[in-house]
Amino acid sequence: MKQFLIFVKKEWLHIWRDRRTLFILLFMPVIQIVLYGFALTNEVKNSKVAIFDQSKDEATTVISNEIAASRYFNLVKNVYSYKDIEATFRKGEIRMAIVFPAGFRYDLLHSNHAQIQLIADASDPNTANTLTNYASSIINDYQQTLHPTEDLPYTIKTQVRMLYNPELKGAYNFVPGVMALVLMLVCAMMTSIAIVKEKEMGTMEVILVSPLRPFRIIIAKTIPYLLVSMLNITSILLLSVYALDVPIVGNLWLLIAESILFTITSLSVGILISNSAKTQQTAMFTSMMSLFLPTLLFAGFMFPIENMPIPLQIISNIVPAKWYFIIVKDVMIKGLGFTAVWKETLILISMTAALLGISIYKFKIRLA
């Protein structure tokens, strides 16, 4: 046991001496959270719009004011011709234009039919869709105020309730995603590099000749990274609760236990990579290609897995991050208990067992 601790201490010294890497390891999650939280958000906020008002009556003024007051829109310009609209779009000054035809209020009151045109920049289709939806709902609200008391006999009113995330914040989705990504990266990539480094330097041989048992060596190497990952989980959770207002609805300890499980899965992936990689570069590229990209693509936080072709959906099942992502969402965001995530937990445990089993097997072969 003492030998084991000495090894862990030595491993810690390696990390400590390499301050720059340590700094990156500790601040990468912070930077990612800040980036995804404030810069790379896919929420639509303060989108620039222009209004072409050919009617200039009471109704168009009210609607224009509503639009300008909404947090989704930022009224930047009044334009006076269609040509103007096109020019403004071309310059990239606006994402959407709203056109009121002449006599808008008159039409509305006298013929019961008035038209508004929404022109959106659909080079980004999702945003264009969202913007026109927001604008339509503001216009519908206005329409409701025109007949506040009058209830039509046959109307269907849809009541929409957004469960778990009433404000439709993107953070609810990407915080679990970033957790999966960071843990995978820190654990798998850094351990594989650390182990391969010993092979490359020739120190591995010397250690293998020592009385330390081979598998303890590997475990000892992973422990400091387990600690770094715990720090990362802590900083991500603190940031998400206090900076992004994403609460931890479920049981914190369950969340931490599941995170430790996923950390161990990632460490096992790192050990497996280090078994076959001969140089640190290989280890790094293997980690990047086999972990970073699949995690980004198949964890489900960037692109919905249900929309992928069947073969890709099947492939996504072997990405550990996918299961962890589901667990974190269920526990942290939806507040579900262990009964809801035991299946995913079991999958992660089996993956870990399989990965470690293969590693031990390969390790023994190499020694024989």
Add this chain to the structure above:
Amino acid sequence: MEKEKVITAKDLTKRFGDFTAVDKITFDVTKGEIFGFIGANGAGKTTAMRMLCGLSLPTSGEATVAGFDVYKQNEQIKKNIGYMSQRFSLYEDLTIRENIRFYAGIYGLADELIKEKTALLLKQLHMEGQENTLVRAMPLGWRQKLAFSIAIVHDPAIVFLDEPTGGVDPITRREFWGLIYEASEKGITIFVTTHYMDEAEYCNRVSIMVDGRIDALDSPANLMTQYASASMDGVFLQLARKAVRTGD
């Protein structure tokens, strides 16, 4: 002369599939002896050494190291041997003291003893006051000497040196051999593989491996007489010419 035998090997063989890397080698090494292991690349030196270190199981034959059987007792063997390879066995991003502490620690030395050993070792190498220098900052020759001293820090019965002086200048090599002689006088058996024939002449006995077999085994003086050559170089060339395998 019944000297204590610390390594015995009888018909020791290692096959990888159809390839016989080590072919029935038989030899004994006595306590305190400096035993040279010479051969071209691919002759089987490293494989033989790995079997004796407990890193690789023999296919057939028998061998004991420090009195322990290589098949069943490799954990005990590991406790009683030291090892240094041609590549650096030191951690460059750790200091001299940390390197000593780590290697002494993994052999289970007590903290007190480690401190004592550290002081002694620094004195021997004339490196007092430099214990907090990073190994990265040390000259090559010093690192090699430090690596050797660390390989025997736990007073092993045998130390295995796998081409320990690769890439080192002749003066440092000579100093390095000074350390080897000191260790041998303390009763540590030295098992060394080398490319350098002048180093072979420093050994008490030398075995020359060709194609996985030991083709000659005797003191350098006897070998030179037997093969009528003025140097070990000549002896080696005569034997190595018969090799069928080529180096890798």
